[in-house]
Amino acid sequence: MTSLDLELARERSHHDACRAALIRMTEDVAEQVVTGEDTAASGADAEALGRHLRSRAKEMREQPPGPLFFGRLDLDDGQTHHIGRRRIGEDPAAPPLVVDWRAPVSRAYYQAGAHDPQGVLRRRRFGWAPYSEGVSEDLTALEDEQLTAGGAVTVSALLAGEIERPRVGPMRDIAATIQPEQDDLVRSDPAASLCVQGAPGTGKTAVGLHRAAYLLYTHPQRIRRSGLLVLGPHRTFLSYIAEVLPSLGETGVRQATLDEEIARHPVRAEDGGAAARVKHDARMAEVLHRALYGRVDPAPADDLAVPDGSSHWRLPAAGLAEIVADVRAEAPPYATGRERVRARIVRALQLRAERRWGPMGAAWARRIERARALTAFLDACWPRTTPEEVLAGFLADPADPALTEAERAAIRWERPPRSFRSARWTAADLVLLDELAGLIERPESYGHVVVDEAQDLSPMECRAIARRTAFGSLTVLGDLAQGTTPWAARDWDGQLAHLGKAGAPVVPLTLGYRVPAAIVDLANRLLPHLGADVPAGRSVRKDGEVTFRRGADLLAATREAVREALTAEGSVGVITADGLVGAVERAVREGGEAEERVTVLPASVVKGLEFDHVVVVEPASIVAAEARGPNRLYVALTRAVSRLTLVHAEELPEWLGVRGPGRPTPRTAP
Numbered sequence: 195m196t197s198l199d200l201e202l203a204r205e206r207s208h209h210d211a212c213r214a215a216l217i218r219m220t221e222d223v224a225e226q227v228v229t230g231e232d233t234a235a236s237g238a239d240a241e242a243l244g245r246h247l248r249s250r251a252k253e254m255r256e257q258p259p260g261p262l263f264f265g266r267l268d269l270d271d272g273q274t275h276h277i278g279r280r281r282i283g284e285d286p287a288a289p290p291l292v293v294d295w296r297a298p299v300s301r302a303y304y305q306a307g308a309h310d311p312q313g314v315l316r317r318r319r320f321g322w323a324p325y326s327e328g329v330s331e332d333l334t335a336l337e338d339e340q341l342t343a344g345g346a347v348t349v350s351a352l353l354a355g356e357i358e359r360p361r362v363g364p365m366r367d368i369a370a371t372i373q374p375e376q377d378d379l380v381r382s383d384p385a386a387s388l389c390v391q392g393a394p395g396t397g398k399t400a401v402g403l404h405r406a407a408y409l410l411y412t413h414p415q416r417i418r419r420s421g422l423l424v425l426g427p428h429r430t431f432l433s434y435i436a437e438v439l440p441s442l443g444e445t446g447v448r449q450a451t452l453d454e455e456i457a458r459h460p461v462r463a464e465d466g467g468a469a470a471r472v473k474h475d476a477r478m479a480e481v482l483h484r485a486l487y488g489r490v491d492p493a494p495a496d497d498l499a500v501p502d503g504s505s506h507w508r509l510p511a512a513g514l515a516e517i518v519a520d521v522r523a524e525a526p527p528y529a530t531g532r533e534r535v536r537a538r539i540v541r542a543l544q545l546r547a548e549r550r551w552g553p554m555g556a557a558w559a560r561r562i563e564r565a566r567a568l569t570a571f572l573d574a575c576w577p578r579t580t581p582e583e584v585l586a587g588f589l590a591d592p593a594d595p596a597l598t599e600a601e602r603a604a605i606r607w608e609r610p611p612r613s614f615r616s617a618r619w620t621a622a623d624l625v626l627l628d629e630l631a632g633l634i635e636r637p638e639s640y641g642h643v644v645v646d647e648a649q650d651l652s653p654m655e656c657r658a659i660a661r662r663t664a665f666g667s668l669t670v671l672g673d674l675a676q677g678t679t680p681w682a683a684r685d686w687d688g689q690l691a692h693l694g695k696a697g698a699p700v701v702p703l704t705l706g707y708r709v710p711a712a713i714v715d716l717a718n719r720l721l722p723h724l725g726a727d728v729p730a731g732r733s734v735r736k737d738g739e740v741t742f743r744r745g746a747d748l749l750a751a752t753r754e755a756v757r758e759a760l761t762a763e764g765s766v767g768v769i770t771a772d773g774l775v776g777a778v779e780r781a782v783r784e785g786g787e788a789e790e791r792v793t794v795l796p797a798s799v800v801k802g803l804e805f806d807h808v809v810v811v812e813p814a815s816i817v818a819a820e821a822r823g824p825n826r827l828y829v830a831l832t833r834a835v836s837r838l839t840l841v842h843a844e845e846l847p848e849w850l851g852v853r854g855p856g857r858p859t860p861r862t863a864p
């Protein structure tokens with residue numbers, strides 16, 4: 195037996211011990227649920243204890259199968275720690291068999307290096323069989339890195355293997371291989387907001403999700419109580435990332451699109467481009483504010499007379515106007531404002547009554563508060579309303595000075611519905627309704643929100659997120675170069691201000707783990723044409739292949755490209771302009787290439803996704819399809835993990851720099 199075999203055998207037996215301990219821990223919790231139910235504590239305590247134990251038991255039962263540790267640290271104080279996705283230890287007082295990757299002691303696993311060993315003598319990485327369910331025999335390799343001063347800097351083959359492995363199925367966690375620059379972001383101050391400007395494949399999404407898991411671990415009470423939200427651009431993306439947090443043991447995190455988060459109604463109408471642009475514009479915030487407060491009458495014409503028995507209490511119009519002006523100046527939410535005006539009027543009337551009759555009791559104040567005359571005054575001066583009523587009124591006649599005549603015409607309802615209740619709202623209307631709802635009543639704040647692809651949010655969408663993080667922090671992830679919406683941000687300063695976190699630090703990530711160098715080089719040629727000043731991406735991966743396939747029969751050439759792609763392992767993504775997707779899908783299916791491994795997708799929904807082999811069909815059509823076409827093409831090209839084929843009948847867009855001199859020398863299929 196070699197010494198490596200011996201070490202592997204030792205580690206496997208440690209893994210067996212961990213497995214046995216985990217089984218006992220799960221059984222213990224299940225048993226505690228049973229005993230907890232029998233506990234003769236007070237009803238409320240027993241209920242709270244029972245709920246806690248049941249959710250912990252459920253959590254333990256639902257842990258996905260897998261290796262229980264991926265790394266080990268040998269420290270200079272003689273201690274050894276195995277590091278895994280969750281802590282394993284039966285006795286809280288004894289050192290655990292496995293330390294959670296988020297624990298402070300694990301930090302050195304990600305950060306220590308020969309230049310700064312941080313008390314680590316040796317870092318050990320474990321190699322497990324792909325998709326292992328955590329049987330000890332699947333532990334097939336280990337790799338040691340000596341960090342003592344003068345130790346050689348080694349490039350980890352296990353790390354490289356993990357980064358280059360073919361992609362099948364949903365996104366996986368990267369707890370075993372988080373890189374130092376990513377770890378800094380994952381563990382940065384939980385209370386502070388942060389923006390990551392990352393080139394394609396640099397791990398923004400991965401960092402955001404691991405940061406979410408880290409915050410839940412470090413601030414379980416605060417973050418769990420107020421909630422953590424992960425916002426992604428669309429459902430396909432959300433299902434792609436859905437497994438990551440559960441695999442890290444975090445099952446209770448809400449993952450949604452912003453549209454889902456703010457949906458008060460189903461979307462039943464569509465805006466034209468011009469209307470959508472106006473509705474998403476930052477000016478709509480003041481426009482809607484005016485539309486709502488236009489309902490408030492700042493100068494009531496008549497005195498208020500509230501009957502009380504056989505007499506009346508009076509407040510002159512000037513006094514009423516003063517109360518309304520004071521409350522407006524305090525700027526509470528609209529609904530609170532109405533009640534504040536009511537309370538101030540009652541107080542003013544009480545002072546008058548007391549001057550004449552002496553102290554008035556609480557019952558008197560309650561009666562006056564509910565007096566019909568007072569409510570009638572409020573209904574006229576500060577009427578109760580709903581977001582729907584205000585927006586419907588505005589869209590029927592959008593006469594606001596901040597909008598040009600053309601802008602008003604773009605959003606004006608041609609045929610206003612008979613009542614706002616029957617209005618057919620567009621997606622942009624829902625954003626506006628959310629703004630109004632936020633003006634009327636303040637929404638609850640999440641403890642933390644992770645927002646991915648944040649460059650694509652409009653100012654009004656940003657404000658919807660800002661309202662939900664008024665008392666929480668934000669992790670903003672994005673890439674200005676990948677902005678494709680008509681309102682995509684050109685810089686982060688403005689976007690962060692709309693998100694309510696002006697001045698949050700913007701940290702660049704440029705080292706890519708998905709896209710190989712050959713493909714990054716091609717994609718970088720687009721950068722000067724994307725309207726975004728961002729650092730160019732680099733890649734840790736020296737592999738990768740770009741192929742150009744030109745054919746007069748585009749669909750036949752596509753079929754051929756897909757057939758060739760299927761000769762290698764892994765997933766194949768066929769990406770084309772939205773208008774071509776039906777034809778391409780049929781062609782691929784008819785060609786018998788519709789294996790599970792092949793997905794045909796419109797370019798509009800590939801953001802955040804990745805495939806081992808990407809076939810981009812007719813790049814020129816992707817560019818021509820929309821104003822931000824070059825950005826869309828940049829996104830499509832950078833979905834490739836290993837290989838990229840560009841199939842085209844038309845000339846390739848000149849920005850790719852593959853027509854004239856300086857043309858790269860990619861492999862061109864016949």
Ligand SMILES: Nc1ncnc2c1ncn2[C@@H]1O[C@H](COP(=O)(O)OP(=O)(O)OP(=O)(O)O)[C@@H](O)[C@H]1O
Nearest residue numbers: 368371372373394395396397398399400707708802
């Ligand atoms: N440290 C790492 N170890 C292993 N894999 C990694 C690491 N960092 C990132 N990856 C992998 O690289 C790929 C890209 O990561 P991710 O999707 O988070 O990048 P991104 O910056 O959000 O990309 P994009 O902007 O292009 O959508 C994923 O498969 C991810 O698992």
